[in-house]
Amino acid sequence: MKITIHRGTHQIGGCVTEYEYGGWRLFVDYGEELPGGPKTGDLRVEGLTHGDISKSALLITHYHGDHIGCITKLPKDLPIYMGKVGREILLELSNHLKTVSEVHHEMVERLQTVSPFNPGYPIDEFGNFKIMPITVDHSAFDAYAFKIEAGGVSAFHTGDFRTHGFRSSALPEVIKKFVGSVDYVVCEATNISRPAATNQSEQELQKEYIKLFTKNKYNVVYVSSTNVDRLFGLYHAAINTNKVFIIDGYQKKIMDVVAERDPIWGRSKLYKFKESREPMILSTSKGSFWMNDKFSNLIQDKGFVMIARSNTRFDSFIASIPGKKQTYLSMWDGYVREGSDTYSENLARSLGKGFLYMHTSGHCDMKSLRDFFRLLHPKAIIPIHTDNPKEFSQLFSDEWPVLLLNDGDSISLA
Numbered sequence: 325m326k327i328t329i330h331r332g333t334h335q336i337g338g339c340v341t342e343y344e345y346g347g348w349r350l351f352v353d354y355g356e357e358l359p360g361g362p363k364t365g366d367l368r369v370e371g372l373t374h375g376d377i378s379k380s381a382l383l384i385t386h387y388h389g390d391h392i393g394c395i396t397k398l399p400k401d402l403p404i405y406m407g408k409v410g411r412e413i414l415l416e417l418s419n420h421l422k423t424v425s426e427v428h429h430e431m432v433e434r435l436q437t438v439s440p441f442n443p444g445y446p447i448d449e450f451g452n453f454k455i456m457p458i459t460v461d462h463s464a465f466d467a468y469a470f471k472i473e474a475g476g477v478s479a480f481h482t483g484d485f486r487t488h489g490f491r492s493s494a495l496p497e498v499i500k501k502f503v504g505s506v507d508y509v510v511c512e513a514t515n516i517s518r519p520a521a522t523n524q525s526e527q528e529l530q531k532e533y534i535k536l537f538t539k540n541k542y543n544v545v546y547v548s549s550t551n552v553d554r555l556f557g558l559y560h561a562a563i564n565t566n567k568v569f570i571i572d573g574y575q576k577k578i579m580d581v582v583a584e585r586d587p588i589w590g591r592s593k594l595y596k597f598k599e600s601r602e603p604m605i606l607s608t609s610k611g612s613f614w615m616n617d618k619f620s621n622l623i624q625d626k627g628f629v630m631i632a633r634s635n636t637r638f639d640s641f642i643a644s645i646p647g648k649k650q651t652y653l654s655m656w657d658g659y660v661r662e663g664s665d666t667y668s669e670n671l672a673r674s675l676g677k678g679f680l681y682m683h684t685s686g687h688c689d690m691k692s693l694r695d696f697f698r699l700l701h702p703k704a705i706i707p708i709h710t711d712n713p714k715e716f717s718q719l720f721s722d723e724w725p726v727l728l729l730n731d732g733d734s735i736s737l738a
């Protein structure tokens with residue numbers, strides 16, 4: 325089996341990996357490059373973007389734009405596979421945004437032809453490949469790693485993942501049952517260059533929120549609308565502190581995809597709305613949110629936790645509610661770090677001056693990565709999705725050989 329890293333050896337995001345065996349080409353992820361990093365632009369890859377695609381397929385690890393964002397540029401008849409629930413969440417997101425941009429419209433169309441797979445069941449026959457999707461915990465719901473085998477060689481392709489989420493504790497057991505040992509790990513290494521990223525668990529973060537919601541009557545949280553675990557964590561924190569949980573209709577649809585349709589996690593209490601404690605959904609009139617007297621009295625009485633996005637509709641509605649509101653940033657702080665390429669002036673303005681930064685990373689910390697590698701006993705590790713592969717190599721080469729590649733490099737895995 326030959327591996328080629330077309331992109332992602334020296335940047336976070338935009339990863340494209342190819343596994344080739346006997347003329348069959350299996351690609352993993354085809355996403356956008358993140359702002360602020362190096363830019364390689366549109367890729368030209370034989371068997372993926374052009375040429376003979378009759379023995380090609382593309383697997384998507386999860387719905388974040390840096391993993392799937394460019395699939396609209398690929399040939400229409402290239403088979404693409406992704407998790408069923410993740411596909412539905414991205415459909416909701418793209419449907420919501422399609423009026424704003426043509427790309428989202430194209431994404432809605434392309435997703436119609438994407439084939440869903442389920443965790444723990446091998447993906448359709450593809451050449452002499454054996455492919456097993458393994459569910460992992462990440463800030464995108466329904467995210468996957470893949471065990472890929474061909475010609476007697478196995479690789480574990482991690483996608484983006486972490487070990488400190490609500491659903492992470494199952495990972496060692498899942499690895500034991502569905503993966504075992506592998507020859508190679510192709511691993512995301514995002515946090516090697518983000519030493520400030522803590523490994524506070526999602527549970528610990530939720531406890532902090534409970535303390536703050538107890539203290540503050542009116543709470544406004546800015547969080548990615550597809551960070552489903554965080555959203556349900558905040559919902560339960562709001563219910564726990566007897567606050568009204570307020571979201572808009574779009575956000576409710578995303579949460580419902582998991583609560584109502586996920587065959588495994590939908591049964592868990594975490595993804596259930598408590599009876600008679602359903603979220604309060606914001607009504608819209610002439611493009612603005614509004615509330616009737618009953619709603620207004622209820623939030624004055626109990627206080628609220630509102631899930632907001634940075635836009636004028638939310639800004640003016642929040643401003644119309646009298647009283648002091650505590651704002652929280654519950655996503656990566658690069659969006660409000662002045663001078664950074666990802667800086668969002670609108671988000672910084674919506675948050676105001678006294679906001680609290682309350683977030684934990686969607687990616688693994690380095691100590692947990694070491695424990696994770698020990699479960700898999702690889703012969704060697706190949707880092708991707710990182711802007712500092714050298715440091716990664718220095719950290720782990722005491723225990724495993726680390727193979728450092730440049731974009732476009734191929735090596736034979738034996």
Ligand SMILES: [Zn+2]
Pocket residue numbers: 336337388390391484709
């Ligand atoms: Zn990513």
Ligand SMILES: [Zn+2]
Pocket residue numbers: 386388462464484686
């Ligand atoms: Zn991701």
